[in-house]
Amino acid sequence: MKNRPILSTAKENYDDLAPTFVEYTEKVLFGDVWRRENLSLRDRSLITISALITAEHLNQLPYHLNLAHENGLSNEEIIETITHLAFYVGWPRAASALDIIKKEESGT
CATH class of the missing domain: 1.20.1290.10 (AhpD-like)
Incomplete structure (x- = not known):
């Protein structure tokens, strides 16, 4: 079982400025890395x-x-x-x- 999802503040802080940064933050960092179950x-x-x-x-x-x-x-x-x-x-x-x-x- 994967770790629970983490809510990011990237969208509210950077969506207008850096949408790709927001996407990586939400999908890769908090959507994958933080959800891995090894830690x-x-x-x-x-x-x-x-x-x-x-x-x-x-x-x-x-x-x-x-x-x-x-x-x-x-x-x-x-x-x-x-x-x-x-x-x-x-x-x-x-x-x-x-x-x-x-x-x-x-x-x-």
Whole structure:
């Protein structure tokens, strides 16, 4: 059984600008890659969050933090992951990710 479908925000954000990008996002990334059953959605979220923080692609982090919660990760697990990453990818990257979580929690 394949993982459940993931809803993308690509269409609402980029459809007028980059329809092919939206198509690839919805059909390939979230329609195929995320649905493969060799990894759970929870694991895929954990990997994705780690990769985004490592590469300092923090603009995408809020979406993936929300998705991680939907996929069963608790805030405590996410924060522990970021704390662990700090030793491997750098304190500033981890602190920036924690700032995003703090901002999301406060609603600002």
